[in-house]
Amino acid sequence: MDMRTPLGKVRGLGSAKEGTEHFWRQRLTAVANLPLLIFFVFFVARYAGAPHAEIVAALSNPFVAVIMALVVTSALTHMRIGMQVIIEDYVHAEGAKIALLILNTFFAIAIGGLCLFAILKIAFAG
Amino acid sequence: MTDVTRSRPLSPHLQIYKPIPTMVMSIMHRITGGALYFGTVLVAWWLIAAASGAAYYDWVNWLFATLIGKIVLFGYTWVLMHHMLGGIRHLVWDLGYGYEKHFATKMAKATLIGSVTLTLVIWIIGFLAR
Numbered sequence: 001m002d003m004r005t006p007l008g009k010v011r012g013l014g015s016a017k018e019g020t021e022h023f024w025r026q027r028l029t030a031v032a033n034l035p036l037l038i039f040f041v042f043f044v045a046r047y048a049g050a051p052h053a054e055i056v057a058a059l060s061n062p063f064v065a066v067i068m069a070l071v072v073t074s075a076l077t078h079m080r081i082g083m084q085v086i087i088e089d090y091v092h093a094e095g096a097k098i099a100l101l102i103l104n105t106f107f108a109i110a111i112g113g114l115c116l117f118a119i120l121k122i123a124f125a126g
Numbered sequence: 127m128t129d130v131t132r133s134r135p136l137s138p139h140l141q142i143y144k145p146i147p148t149m150v151m152s153i154m155h156r157i158t159g160g161a162l163y164f165g166t167v168l169v170a171w172w173l174i175a176a177a178s179g180a181a182y183y184d185w186v187n188w189l190f191a192t193l194i195g196k197i198v199l200f201g202y203t204w205v206l207m208h209h210m211l212g213g214i215r216h217l218v219w220d221l222g223y224g225y226e227k228h229f230a231t232k233m234a235k236a237t238l239i240g241s242v243t244l245t246l247v248i249w250i251i252g253f254l255a256r
Binding site for chain 1: 190
């Protein structure tokens with residue numbers, strides 16, 4: 001039996017083939033997060049409470065700056081799509097759900113913007 | 127009709143079951159993920175402070191080094207370690223291993239023990255680096 005709707009047949013698109021995109025991106029960023037956050041944890045353990053000149057010097061190193069930018073990007077992507085699932089699981093009112101999904105993206109981008117700006121400013125301008 | 131539907135028995139939900147390690151670690155993974163989410167504010171704050179100059183950075187450093195600051199950061203370290211080990215457990219499952227129930231329970235317990243141990247190790251390293 002053909003289960004496709006007449007409209008679906010006319011469009012001829014079939015599946016959008018993005019069904020596993022969210023799942024895959026969550027795993028991809030999870031795997032990336034492992035080495036990145038291990039670096040981050042050691043970095044923070046080493047420089048927490050360090051004098052300003054010392055932290056600026058450390059973050060001015062190109063490798064450190066790039067890795068820190070990757071930490072921020074990968075972790076925030078992982079976190080944004082993770083929170084998306086939490087919202088979709090628990091918030092059933094359509095309006096509130098959409099509002100929270102929007103806020104979720106705004107939050108992740110705002111935090112990412114702040115972190116990346118700080119990292120680049122220190123890397124380029126000290 | 128609506129009354130008939132309403133008076134139907136409901137299937138038992140989570141609170142009816144005795145909590146077991148895999149269940150507890152499952153929800154802990156989600157809770158720690160949520161905590162990490164809001165904790166990124168601290169990371170952004172620290173980086174922005176470093177980019178803002180010595181005076182503001184010193185003040186944020188002082189704030190993070192207070193007793194309350196240390197407790198929050200210690201908690202944040204544990205939450206990160208717990209979520210990280212929980213994530214490794216999920217990756218093991220994604221690869222198709224670790225579904226046998228006794229082994230799954232062992233992994234759940236190891237997640238908790240491992241996260242506490244790693245948190246302590248990181249803080250000891252942190253203090254030794256001073």
